[in-house]
Amino acid sequence: MECLLCQNSTLLDHLGDSTVFKCSICDLIFKNPKLHLSDAEEKKRYESHQNAKADQGYINFLKRLLDPLEPLLPRVFSALDFGCGPGPVLSSLIKEKGAHVELYDPVFFPDNEVLKRQYEVVTCTEVVEHFKNPSCDWKILVQAICPNGLLAIMTQLVTADTVYAHWWYKNDPTHVVFYSEKTIEFLATHWNLKIIYNDQKSVVIFRKQ
Numbered sequence: 679m680e681c682l683l684c685q686n687s688t689l690l691d692h693l694g695d696s697t698v699f700k701c702s703i704c705d706l707i708f709k710n711p712k713l714h715l716s717d718a719e720e721k722k723r724y725e726s727h728q729n730a731k732a733d734q735g736y737i738n739f740l741k742r743l744l745d746p747l748e749p750l751l752p753r754v755f756s757a758l759d760f761g762c763g764p765g766p767v768l769s770s771l772i773k774e775k776g777a778h779v780e781l782y783d784p785v786f787f788p789d790n791e792v793l794k795r796q797y798e799v800v801t802c803t804e805v806v807e808h809f810k811n812p813s814c815d816w817k818i819l820v821q822a823i824c825p826n827g828l829l830a831i832m833t834q835l836v837t838a839d840t841v842y843a844h845w846w847y848k849n850d851p852t853h854v855v856f857y858s859e860k861t862i863e864f865l866a867t868h869w870n871l872k873i874i875y876n877d878q879k880s881v882v883i884f885r886k887q
Contacts, residue, residue: 682708682855683812684864693842705860706812707836713851714810720852721785724763740768743803743832744775746875747883750828751775755798758782758822761805768803796824803832807853820869820886829871829884833857837878 680687681701691700693707700707715723757777759769764786769779777799780792800823809815823829834847836858847853857865862882866873875883 679710681706682711682810683816683861684868685813698842704864705836705858707842707856707858708812709848709854711810711854714854715851717785720808723850723852724785736767737771740771740803742877743801743830743881744768744771746877746881747799747801747828747830748775750874750883751777752798754778756780756824757799757801758792758797760800760802760819760822761808762787768801772799772801793818793822795822796827797822798824798827800827800829801831802829805833806831806857807833807847807855809855812855816865816869820871823886825886827886828874829886830881831884832881834880835859835862835878 679690679699681690681699681704683706684701684704686701686703691702692698693700697710697713698707699710754776757772757779759766759772759779760782762769762781762783766781769781772779780795780797781787782789782792800819802819806812819829834856836856842848848856859878862873862876865871866884870887871884872887873882874885875881
């Protein structure tokens with residue numbers, strides 16, 4: 679077994695059993711790939727999500743990313759909502775901020791052509807924890823950002839207070855990789871990204887250098 683992010687193969691720790699690993703280099707926590715759901719099983723779970731623009735609770739959830747991102751946005755800009763899901767609510771909110779938005783989702787909007795272009799802003803909300811091959815998936819994500827562009831992600835971060843065995847976030851079987859502050863710093867260094875916002879809970883905004 680090697681780390682799915684930094685591909686280290688010597689410094690992996692078990693978190694209680696052989697189903698979960700933690701990398702001593704990049705600090706990524708990841709489930710054994712043998713436990714990953716099939717594509718069909720994943721799609722069925724995603725289709726059960728009830729996220730709509732009429733849901734004020736969901737809008738408030740997205741505002742945790744939008745509020746710190748908005749002051750950084752150009753007046754008019756290109757954007758990619760990466761992993762937008764079946765109902766791309768975030769993209770409609772970003773359009774209101776002056777963006778021309780493209781959608782990409784491997785299940786619901788699998789248009790690889792949009793990944794051949796670069797964007798001034800890339801958003802990725804509750805997506806990176808689903809990456810089954812994070813080394814490759816982060817490469818695709820970063821390549822979609824133009825120089826000096828922004829990448830805004832939302833995912834629940836592992837903190838010093840997190841006890842993995844009792845952590846609610848890991849109970850979703852589609853959540854297979856988890857990030858700490860150390861992992862975020864590794865990503866920034868590895869992909870030449872500058873961290874310009876980090877609430878140390880769930881939202882990180884990078885600028886591509």
